[in-house]
Amino acid sequence: MIRAAMIEDVALARDRLRHMLQVHGDLRLVGEAGDMKRGAALIRSAEPDLLFLDVTLPDGEGPDLIRGLPREQRPLVIFLTARADHALPAFEVEAIDYLLKPVGEEALARALDRARRRLAAGTEAHAPSRHIAVRDGSRTDLVPIDAIDLVEAAGHYLCIHADGRVHLLREALAVLADRLGPAGFVRVHRSALVRAGAVETITERRNGDADLRLRSGATVPLSRTHRPALERALGRKSGF
Structure with missing residues (x-):
C-alpha cells in the first residue's frame, strides 16, 4: 500500500485529485494540507511514501519545502502546477513527475506507475539523480553528475566543474555533498568536494595536508581533517 499525501491550497483541486485517486486501490491518502x-x-x-505537491503555495514555493527536509525524510514527489514553465523545479529536487492542472486521469496513471516502479526498486528510489539542474537566466542546464570532478564554494554559490565548463549553483556545499556522496564524491576541504575516482596524483605537504591533482588537471588542497574520508573512498587503510 502506497501512503500518499497532498499539499495543495485550492480546495477544488484537492477534491478533484482525491476523487481520481479512489480508483487506485494500492494507494491510501494519509493527509492533506x-x-x-x-x-x-x-x-x-x-x-508519506508519495507526495502530491503544488509548486506555488500561499506561504512559499513547494520546491523550497522539499529542500528544507533532511534527505531521509523526503517522500517521492509529484508536482502539481497550472503552468508548464513551472515544471523546471521538478528537476531541482528530483521529483519523479509533474502534472498540469486540471490533472487528467491518464497523466495521473502514468505518474503513479513511475512512483510504483521507484518504490518497488527499494533503495534505488533514494539514489541520486543522474544530473544536477543549474539555472542560467531563463535557461536550465542539466549537468551530468558523471561529468563532474570538482565542486568549489565561492561565496553564496558553488562552482561545479564539469567537462571543461564551470556552472554556478546557489546551494550550500554541505547540502550538495550529502546528495553526491552516494555517487563517490568526498569533501576534501571546507570549501571543496571532489569525485574520488578523479584523483590522479597526491602530493604530500609537511603539515599533514596534501595537494590533489585531478584528471581534469585541476589542483585541489586536501586538509588533514578530511583526509580519512578520502582514504576510505580510495580504499586505503592508512595513509597514502
Missing part, C-alpha cells in the same frame, strides 16, 4: 507550514508538519507526522 493547504500551505507550507501545515505541509511540513504533515510530512513529519504522516511520513
Whole structure:
C-alpha cells in the first residue's frame, strides 16, 4: 500500500485529485494540507511514501519545502502546477513527475506507475539523480553528475566543474555533498568536494595536508581533517 499525501491550497483541486485517486486501490491518502507550514508538519507526522505537491503555495514555493527536509525524510514527489514553465523545479529536487492542472486521469496513471516502479526498486528510489539542474537566466542546464570532478564554494554559490565548463549553483556545499556522496564524491576541504575516482596524483605537504591533482588537471588542497574520508573512498587503510 502506497501512503500518499497532498499539499495543495485550492480546495477544488484537492477534491478533484482525491476523487481520481479512489480508483487506485494500492494507494491510501494519509493527509492533506493547504500551505507550507501545515505541509511540513504533515510530512513529519504522516511520513508519506508519495507526495502530491503544488509548486506555488500561499506561504512559499513547494520546491523550497522539499529542500528544507533532511534527505531521509523526503517522500517521492509529484508536482502539481497550472503552468508548464513551472515544471523546471521538478528537476531541482528530483521529483519523479509533474502534472498540469486540471490533472487528467491518464497523466495521473502514468505518474503513479513511475512512483510504483521507484518504490518497488527499494533503495534505488533514494539514489541520486543522474544530473544536477543549474539555472542560467531563463535557461536550465542539466549537468551530468558523471561529468563532474570538482565542486568549489565561492561565496553564496558553488562552482561545479564539469567537462571543461564551470556552472554556478546557489546551494550550500554541505547540502550538495550529502546528495553526491552516494555517487563517490568526498569533501576534501571546507570549501571543496571532489569525485574520488578523479584523483590522479597526491602530493604530500609537511603539515599533514596534501595537494590533489585531478584528471581534469585541476589542483585541489586536501586538509588533514578530511583526509580519512578520502582514504576510505580510495580504499586505503592508512595513509597514502
